[in-house]
Amino acid sequence: MTRLVEVRSRILKENDVLARGLRDRFQQAGVCVISFVSSPGSGKTTFLEKLMFRLSPRHRIAALVGDLATENDAARLSRACTQVRQITTGTICHLDAKMIDKALEGWRLEDLDFLFIENVGNLVCPSGYDLGEQVRVVLLSATEGEDKPLKYPTIFNTADVALITKIDLAAAAEFDREAAHRSILSVRPGMKVLEVSAKTGEGMDETEALFESLLAPA
Amino acid sequence: MHELSIALSMIEQIEEQSAKHPGTVRSVQVKVGVLSGVDAEALRFAWELAREGTDLAATLLEIESVPLLVRCPACGNTHTPDIQSILCPRCITPEQDILAGRELMLVSLEIDS
Numbered sequence: 163m164t165r166l167v168e169v170r171s172r173i174l175k176e177n178d179v180l181a182r183g184l185r186d187r188f189q190q191a192g193v194c195v196i197s198f199v200s201s202p203g204s205g206k207t208t209f210l211e212k213l214m215f216r217l218s219p220r221h222r223i224a225a226l227v228g229d230l231a232t233e234n235d236a237a238r239l240s241r242a243c244t245q246v247r248q249i250t251t252g253t254i255c256h257l258d259a260k261m262i263d264k265a266l267e268g269w270r271l272e273d274l275d276f277l278f279i280e281n282v283g284n285l286v287c288p289s290g291y292d293l294g295e296q297v298r299v300v301l302l303s304a305t306e307g308e309d310k311p312l313k314y315p316t317i318f319n320t321a322d323v324a325l326i327t328k329i330d331l332a333a334a335a336e337f338d339r340e341a342a343h344r345s346i347l348s349v350r351p352g353m354k355v356l357e358v359s360a361k362t363g364e365g366m367d368e369t370e371a372l373f374e375s376l377l378a379p380a
Numbered sequence: 381m382h383e384l385s386i387a388l389s390m391i392e393q394i395e396e397q398s399a400k401h402p403g404t405v406r407s408v409q410v411k412v413g414v415l416s417g418v419d420a421e422a423l424r425f426a427w428e429l430a431r432e433g434t435d436l437a438a439t440l441l442e443i444e445s446v447p448l449l450v451r452c453p454a455c456g457n458t459h460t461p462d463i464q465s466i467l468c469p470r471c472i473t474p475e476q477d478i479l480a481g482r483e484l485m486l487v488s489l490e491i492d493s
Contacts, residue, residue: 167401167489173389173410174484256382287382289417290484315463316417348465351474 177291180259184294191271194376195279197293199317200301201310202283205327205360207235209301210278212360214242216370221275221377226265228257228282235280245269256287259294275377285314297376299323304332308341315349323354325369330359383422386484387430393486394436403493407440408486414448414463416484448481 172178188195198206207227214223224245227235236248247265249257262279271277279295281288300321302310305328311318318324324346332339339357346355356372358365390410398405412418420443427441451458452468453476459469463481467474 163493164406165401165403165491165493167397167491169393169397169486169488171393171486172484173386173393173486176389254382254385258385286417290382290386312464316415319415319463320417347474348467349463351466351476 174290177259180263181292181294184259184262185296187271188277188294188296191274192378193271193274193277194297194373194378195277195293195295196297196299196373196376197279197281197295198299198301199281199285199288199321200283200303200327201285201306204283204301204303204306206280206283206301207238209325209327209358209360210280211239211242212363212366213369213373214239214278216366217276217373218243221374222273223276223278224269224274225278225280226257226262227280228261230255230282239280245274251282255282255284256291257281257293258291262293276373285310285317289317289320297322299325301325301327302342302346303328304330304337304339304342305335308338309345311342311345311349318346318349318353321350321353323356323372324350326355326357328359328361329357329364330362383418383426384430386418387423387426390427390486391430391434391436394439394489395434397489398435398491401489401491401493403491405436405439406490406492407442408490409442409444409488411444411446411483411485411487413446413481413483415478415481418484420445444487446480446483449479450476450481451479453477 200206223243225239226247228249233248236246240246249261249265298321356365447460448463449460452473454473455471457470466476
């Protein structure tokens, strides 16, 4: 005899449940959690380092950084803030809520204003994994194609803010800024898009202001 | 290739169910939305690897792809846009409410007993 058993459960429900728990904890602790996703080499770490240097005089910051291997990014970020932990994922191409939960062990979230999470450089796999973050930022650099959002619509669709990085290289790379904005807005209408350069500082004031506007009122 | 971790989660959930409903799992039905970030072919490939050494060696994996379905908050038009261009074709409002297309779901199992 063959029976049909209805299940109707989300395949990533374990991650979703953990992420929801993290989000509640972050909210109760009053820490603003922002995650960053992009392809490898789009300038996540450089951008974050500069951003943290700017924010650290006024805010208490910590960062988690994911990579398949090496502690290099954590070493770079620890120049800008003292609380940095590297998550080495081994062969896994994305961070998940369980890794975040484990990496936070021993940290007092109440003592933080911002927690930044740098995901593994990958525009595909992180999209389905909720990390409990308040805001997901996707980065696209001026040295990549303007149509990247059209090629990776899922990650752009699940993100809240897009940053176009290395904007100082736009002219040299013949990067069509308008086309990039168009393709971002085509896959994620209404998305907030900012152009930044960690090198020249262009757009950094605006980015900083955007992130500060997310902080819970003191 | 995060489909392998997804296939492993799937197998875990199937095993939980088959513990409650004894028998041989003949087939599993899965829904994969176009905005789930999962590729059906990669999932099939990962499934083959992940089920090695389990009792699911003969289980058929049935994947239903779910297209994007959205509703326009301005004019109420329900439509199935291309994921690369989500705006409402009727009134050109850009932001649409997503009704379906994000799911990654274990729907059901067929169990022979």
